[in-house]
Amino acid sequence: MRLAKARKSRKHLNFYRAAHGFRPPFTVLVDGTALQTALNVDLWLQTELPKLLGGRCEIVVTRAVVAELRALGKDFAAAAAQAQKLQYLASDNSDSALESVLALVQNGNPQRLFVLTEDKKMQRRLASIPGVPLLRFARDRLMLEAPCRGQAEPEPVPRSAPKAGKGGDGTGAAPAPEGQRVPAKPGVQQPPPRKKRQGPNPLSCLKKKKRVEPPAPPARKVGDGASGRKRIRKRKLKAGGDATPA
Secondary structure, eight states: OHHHHHHHHHHHHHHHHHHHOOOSSEEEEEOHHHHHHHHHTTOOHHHHHHHHHTSOEEEEEOHHHHHHHHHTOGGGHHHHHHHHTSEEOOOSOOSSHHHHHHHHHTTTOTTOEEEEOOOHHHHHHHHTSTTOOEEEEETTEEEEOOOOGGGOOOOOOOSSOOOOTTTSSSSOOOOOOTTOOOOOOTTOOOOOOOOOOOOOOGGGGSOOOOOOOOOOOOOOOTTSGGGGOOOOOOEEEOTTSOEEEO
């Protein structure tokens, strides 16, 4: 799940970089709810934001955000102390934290600001402003929200245009028979003719003939032919002259 969210965040970031010109170093505007949530989940923004956005990040606040944290009392004292250490960004409207943030991103977000907030009302307002990347927490991790409908990514171009009429070229002409070339129009490249599909080889459809083996020659009897000749034994002579059979 975390890997899928990280991939979606990178996809949304690539859109903002291509469509709205966001380049590092990035500037992230945070409010009091984001600072308090980061303390609750023990997340260090100076470390996690560069990992998510893939570049050096500068975290900024408005004076109205710091004043709001101070007014909330000791429960938000740690978040207020952390906000005082960040760089202040001047805003035309400093009546409230919400209005001061919205005033900085109006008219096309000229300063190319990312906004990190956990305020649901602020998130709804920012989602309707084109060119404003919205960051929020997903449990103990950060994620980049998808662009609003007004700035959605363009649809991919279809591979082939829809056919018009019977001929497919918008003229209503009937298609040419298969294998026959149509005369080329001036300035239009004619595609090569399509080859007809040939049937199977008739020789490959014939049944295989069974191989007839020749009959084996009859076995010869002992004594028949050249191998059946009678063996003639020679007699050896002894010293006394008597011949004895060998």
